Amino acid sequence: MRATLLIIEDEILLGTELSRHYQNGGWEVEWATTLSQARSIILEQRLDPLLILSDMSLPDGNALDLMEAVQGQHAHAEWLFLTGYGSVPDSVRALRLGAYDFLEKPCELEHLDLVVASAARSARAQRRLLYQVQQQHRQYSSQAFVGRSQAAQEVRKLLAKLTEVPFSALIIGGETGTGKGLAARILHYGGARVQYPMVELNCAALPRELLESELFGHEAGAFTGAKTRHPGLIEQANGGTLFLDEIGEMPLDLQAKLLKVIEDRRVRRLGGSKEIPVDVQILAASNRDLEQMAKNGDFRSDLYHRLSVFRLNLPALREVKEDLDELVPLFVAEFNAEAGRQVKIIPEKVWARLRAHDWPGNVRELRNVVERCVLFSEDAVFPEQWLQLPGQTSPPVGPSLTANDNQICLPLDGSMVLEDMDRYIIEMALKRNDYNIAATARALGTTRETLRYRIQKHGLKPSKLLFSRG
Structure with a gap:
């Protein structure tokens, strides 16, 4: 989409020349010969010019009055003024109002092109900044x-x-x-x-x-x-x-x-x-x-x-546990979006365990727990086994991981990141199933294809792996 340039110039020859030149240069050009026409274009037609190139003195007034009148009523645009007789008060007022530059006629076209290009870059940067501010304002x-x-x-x-x-x-x-x-x-x-x-x-x-x-x-x-x-x-x-x-x-x-x-x-x-x-x-x-x-x-x-x-x-979260009803789905949606997961169902037994915990780390701890569970999820159901809340007994991850009352224990003190936890669990499950892919996949409640992908991802040695169809 081409950027829009509004030219305000009452000299027909100059206005025609500037319009043709900047149209050929890739601009969408609008040309007004009076301030009232320019005001109508900006405010009534809701034109959104990136740059306004204006004569200072028009038949119906001073362009600075228009600049002051329309400020804040449209997206940010840089103003560039041309005048045949510059005055100190006008130049001072132009800069005070935030004009990008103030040039005297006649102005070399090559020099004007440089100033226009610079002003356009400034306007785009300002618009990006304002957009970011607006996004943050909505977010917060x-x-x-x-x-x-x-x-x-x-x-x-x-x-x-x-x-x-x-x-x-x-x-x-x-x-x-x-x-x-x-x-x-x-x-x-x-x-x-x-x-x-x-x-x-x-x-x-x-x-x-x-x-x-x-x-x-x-x-x-x-x-x-x-x-x-x-x-x-x-x-x-x-x-x-x-x-x-x-x-x-x-x-x-x-x-x-x-x-x-x-x-x-x-x-x-x-x-x-x-x-x-x-x-x-x-x-x-x-x-x-x-x-x-x-x-x-x-x-x-x-x-x-x-x-x-x-x-x-x-x-503290332990004092307002009813807030879990809004916080948990919010965090689930956040990490679904970030990790490409599809967790949609939170079983009642998960809710019961969440409400039974006192949350000494408050919302930050809750967010970390939800992140871990969503990242380790295999389907649309929130996985209870990855809650790992202190003082609570977690259900087994898979049948073979709990044989002889043996379990995998993972540190929650920040010494092991989620990626390392994933690798460790797969590696331990493989060992306990004699490196049989089919048996390990059943134990972990996943498919052989998914398990093979994760084995390759973590660089686990394939020489010991048995790709049995059993």
Whole structure:
């Protein structure tokens, strides 16, 4: 599909020449000779030009007035102005309104082509960025916090209200895995700062010196190894949101520096003398009780009170197990799409085991369990044997794997990834069935073709394999 160029030019010869030239260059060209005609094309005919090439002074007014009037009423387009008599006020106003360039007539056609090509690239990049922002805005609406429990409904209501007000700081509390990161993204991408960056920092993941440098930035030579200037994350989040996860782990002296930045709305890089203005919304999260820490002197009370303009506490999953009814199908659908599986049926005995578990890892643990089960599924039924919930006895994977009360045990501490688990299970099943493909396939509840594919995929030695038809 060809990009659209709108030309606004009252000189007939020039307008004709430009229209013919850019049509031959692959553009879909619309030509207006007056501002009223151009306004009708943009607003009434809903034309979506990528680039607007306009004379500055038209018979019925100044083109800058039209640019200002239509801003925000159509997809992003770059404006490029041509004028026979440039004036400083007009050029300043054009740039202030966001015009791409301001050229004086007569303009060499080759030079104009270069500027038009550059402006088109800029417009496409801006449109891609706006599309991504719109997608994130839809993805992270308040409805993204799923759950039918009263607690989940209250969280959704508060998130929706917070996205409508320009708050400066907020504390998100809750146990590990309850969705603090999701809540932070909802607050950013659903709020007024969505077109500015969201910068995330886990305060527990970095040592003190590196945390200070990353947060506040540094000048070249500020310390050994600082060879170049580095803008800190506070600067990088200017205009947007800074999400400080596990803020309770931040050293007290850095808490004091952070408080000064929030109060003064200025940041000074390490080794620097200049204070840089910043406008940042702070979202602070912790799985610890910051209020109690402040009382005990383990967290600065002044910073705590400055951050707690609002407080959002997320419920533990064991307290809202009715939310499983919405969360589990949601995760199943997600991993079906990612892995090409077709899990559609969740047996009642699976639901019973899910509801009986206390979920110490909360929603994160639930998501990992569902991922494992969907990836190991063989048909449309959610496989109970892969739940592997602590304290619960899992049913056997296949008849031969439970002979003599023997079972395969897999670690759930992250030391073995799903791909390795799959390989290990197949390898052990083959050994216990004397490398007989047909018997192993029956034991694993799969087909010989599927088993052969996985044997080849994992590079298991074929020399020992018996391809019996039994």
